Amino acid sequence: MIKLESNSLAVGFDENNGSLVHLYSKLSSWPIIDREKLGLSWRLMLPLEGRRNNNAWGHLQKKPVCIQTDKCVSFTWDGVVSEFGGEHNICITTVCEIKNDQAVFSMKIANNDLVYVENVYYPYFGDVRRPKECKSLSLMHGGYSDMIEYSLYPTFPNTRGYFGDDFPTILPIFTHNTPPVYPFALISDDQGNGFYMGIAERRIEAATWMAELHPGYSESITSRVPDTDTIGKWDVFTRFGPVHFPFVAPGTIFDLLPFGVEAYKGNWNKGLACYTKLSKSWNKLPNDIPQWARDPHAWLQIHINAPDDELRMRYTDLPKVGEDCVKHGIKAIQLVGWNNGGQDRGNPYHDTDPRLGTFDELKEAIANIHAMGVKVVLFTKFVWADRSLENFEKDFEPLAIKDPYGDYYVHPGYQYHTASQLMDINTRRLIPMCFATREYIEVCKEEFRKVVDLGAAGMLYDECLHHSPTLCCFDISHGHRYGVPSYSNDEVLIAEFRKILNGKEFLMGGEAVYDFQHDYYHVSYTRTWKPDHKPTSRLMRPHGTIISAIVGFKDRNMINHCLMNRYLISYEPFNFKGMPSDYPETTAYGAKMDALRTEMREYFWDGEFCDKLCGKVIHADGKELDSYSVFISKGGNTGMVICNYEDEPVTVTPIFDEGTPKQYRLVEDKELKAFGKTLTIAPQSAAVVI
Numbered sequence: 001m002i003k004l005e006s007n008s009l010a011v012g013f014d015e016n017n018g019s020l021v022h023l024y025s026k027l028s029s030w031p032i033i034d035r036e037k038l039g040l041s042w043r044l045m046l047p048l049e050g051r052r053n054n055n056a057w058g059h060l061q062k063k064p065v066c067i068q069t070d071k072c073v074s075f076t077w078d079g080v081v082s083e084f085g086g087e088h089n090i091c092i093t094t095v096c097e098i099k100n101d102q103a104v105f106s107m108k109i110a111n112n113d114l115v116y117v118e119n120v121y122y123p124y125f126g127d128v129r130r131p132k133e134c135k136s137l138s139l140m141h142g143g144y145s146d147m148i149e150y151s152l153y154p155t156f157p158n159t160r161g162y163f164g165d166d167f168p169t170i171l172p173i174f175t176h177n178t179p180p181v182y183p184f185a186l187i188s189d190d191q192g193n194g195f196y197m198g199i200a201e202r203r204i205e206a207a208t209w210m211a212e213l214h215p216g217y218s219e220s221i222t223s224r225v226p227d228t229d230t231i232g233k234w235d236v237f238t239r240f241g242p243v244h245f246p247f248v249a250p251g252t253i254f255d256l257l258p259f260g261v262e263a264y265k266g267n268w269n270k271g272l273a274c275y276t277k278l279s280k281s282w283n284k285l286p287n288d289i290p291q292w293a294r295d296p297h298a299w300l301q302i303h304i305n306a307p308d309d310e311l312r313m314r315y316t317d318l319p320k321v322g323e324d325c326v327k328h329g330i331k332a333i334q335l336v337g338w339n340n341g342g343q344d345r346g347n348p349y350h351d352t353d354p355r356l357g358t359f360d361e362l363k364e365a366i367a368n369i370h371a372m373g374v375k376v377v378l379f380t381k382f383v384w385a386d387r388s389l390e391n392f393e394k395d396f397e398p399l400a401i402k403d404p405y406g407d408y409y410v411h412p413g414y415q416y417h418t419a420s421q422l423m424d425i426n427t428r429r430l431i432p433m434c435f436a437t438r439e440y441i442e443v444c445k446e447e448f449r450k451v452v453d454l455g456a457a458g459m460l461y462d463e464c465l466h467h468s469p470t471l472c473c474f475d476i477s478h479g480h481r482y483g484v485p486s487y488s489n490d491e492v493l494i495a496e497f498r499k500i501l502n503g504k505e506f507l508m509g510g511e512a513v514y515d516f517q518h519d520y521y522h523v524s525y526t527r528t529w530k531p532d533h534k535p536t537s538r539l540m541r542p543h544g545t546i547i548s549a550i551v552g553f554k555d556r557n558m559i560n561h562c563l564m565n566r567y568l569i570s571y572e573p574f575n576f577k578g579m580p581s582d583y584p585e586t587t588a589y590g591a592k593m594d595a596l597r598t599e600m601r602e603y604f605w606d607g608e609f610c611d612k613l614c615g616k617v618i619h620a621d622g623k624e625l626d627s628y629s630v631f632i633s634k635g636g637n638t639g640m641v642i643c644n645y646e647d648e649p650v651t652v653t654p655i656f657d658e659g660t661p662k663q664y665r666l667v668e669d670k671e672l673k674a675f676g677k678t679l680t681i682a683p684q685s686a687a688v689v690i
């Protein structure tokens with residue numbers, strides 16, 4: 001066996017076939033892969049005419065050429081044999097190298113054959129064993145500023161439906177949750193034993209995660225994983241890894257997106273830290289965020305028109321919204337549905353709606369609100385074309401993302417207000433447009449200019465985080481390669497917009513932006529309504545500006561949650577159809593919270609967010625409380641936010657890894673008080689402890 005070691009892992013390969021046959025976590029004495037016969041190296045899907053599902057498996061090839069150094073092992077297969085295609089003139093070189101204390105798996109594909117290399121499974125773990133004493137094992141990956149979790153043991157879902165696979169299979173289909181958009185996945189048990197797998201290079205490619213349970217369930221009523229190593233004559237094992245969709249064309253060479261693996265011990269925060277140590281070297285927040293958006297402040301989101309013609313407010317009435325914001329100390333308005341046809345209609349056009357007023361009336365309203373000290377940020381959307389537009393076929397269909405059959409993909413769209421529309425009878429369908437075609441980028445630029453010309457303080461580009469349901473575009477008449485990743489020009493689009501601005505102050509906002517997008521968007525607008533929300537984006541970008549929506553009429557818990565996760569508040573009474581004065585209890589409590597974090601910004605704004613790391617909170621009964629987070633000030637002092645989401649008071653003991661709690665303050669207190677031994681927090685309240 002050929003062995004490599006990092007600080008957390010021991011890795012072993014079979015030199016006869018390049019398979020990964022040994023993977024061991026030194027941090028938790030966990031043999032992750034230890035049944036050599038189940039080891040795998042890679043798998044390629046090489047579609048043949050009349051037999052698309054044709055695979056080549058690394059471990060079934062002739063012996064590769066192996067080169068080993070101290071921290072690196074490479075295998076080269078000069079020629080590949082597939083199940084039904086015989087020999088292919090494809091050269092595969094895999095490299096596993098210890099880099100940044102991770103085992104990094106990369107692959108070069110030189111395709112001199114007549115087939116495409118369409119799917120690549122690599123690195124491909126043939127057998128993810130659960131730790132011996134564990135009661136549960138799960139797979140987590142990021143999604144919409146949070147984490148998404150699947151059970152791998154004792155149950156295992158089949159996310160793709162049992163008709164389409166031979167084994168229960170987990171595969172995230174929403175393309176905005178796949179790597180590199182959410183760059184990592186964690187497999188961990190209930191004892192804090194975990195391993196991380198994540199991208200090892202900052203590059204957009206098309207990939208997803210895939211886990212398979214072999215041979216299947218022991219019993220299907222509860223999707224139960226067999227407890228034993230074998231069931232009948234079958235081995236029981238779980239395969240796992242990223243699947244890439246590179247569509248490597250004949251006559252081309254392709255470097256697969258590399259993935260690194262590292263073991264960790266602790267909660268998911270520890271797993272994510274394996275990514276942030278890389279992210280810090282790749283990524284940087286933009287330094288041109290407008291001054292007004294740099295400090296703790298609050299937003300209002302308000303929608304004034306929808307596809308079934310709400311027509312709630314004329315542009316000339318908008319200053320009233322500004323006045324109400326002034327009254328409640330709100331700094332910015334995200335204005336939605338101002339475009340012709342309303343929210344989610346008429347995309348990608350960004351013209352004013354004559355039924356709401358004129359271009360000049362909107363421009364004047366924006367200027368009036370700005371004069372009050374409140375900023376207007378216009379809702380925009382560039383990812384789709386509305387299929388119901390008269391000129392859709394002529395102007396937009398040619399530029400839409402196409403599937404391998406030459407058809408455009410369809411996003412189902414969004415429904416508003418009328419029963420007909422809520423039943424999806426007359427929804428405006430949204431067609432994902434190809435950003436890899438220059439012509440469409442030019443269309444977007446023209447639309448963006450309209451927003452700038454209105455004098456807006458910025459834009460909130462809704463759905464900038466995705467191109468669902470697409471992952472690749474196959475229309476080579478667009479001037480790109482066959483199968484180009486749909487997300488590959490997201491950054492280019494915003495760079496083009498910045499050229500139009502030519503240095504003018506303008507807030508670039510986006511919805512629930514993915515990690516790379518934090519580099520070129522100033523703010524991320526998201527929704528985080530979950531008591532057990534996992535602040536994935538916040539932890540990846542401790543100082544990124546993230547805004548979360550608050551809709552409840554006495555929404556103390558969400559306001560406390562915003563303090564705990566360093567989210568700005570977006571006030572949204574009546575599901576963003578109302579005014580700040582519609583829910584005075586919520587805005588009043590929010591103002592107190594923002595006052596607190598402004599006064600204590602050294603910790604809770606300028607400090608480093610650590611989530612559950614660097615401290616813990618113990619209940620009177622000895623159990624741990626989960627609703628807290630830790631911030632470390634620039635001076636190295638610990639601050640903690642503790643939320644009580646319950647309807648009863650709670651008495652807790654905060655424990656810091658460094659130092660001891662000296663003072664505390666509830667959101668409703670005016671000043672800090674001396675901390676005793678424990679702290680009692682009223683129902684639906686939060687305390688800060690420093």
Ligand SMILES: [Zn+2]
Nearest residue numbers: 434473475478
């Ligand atoms: Zn295209």
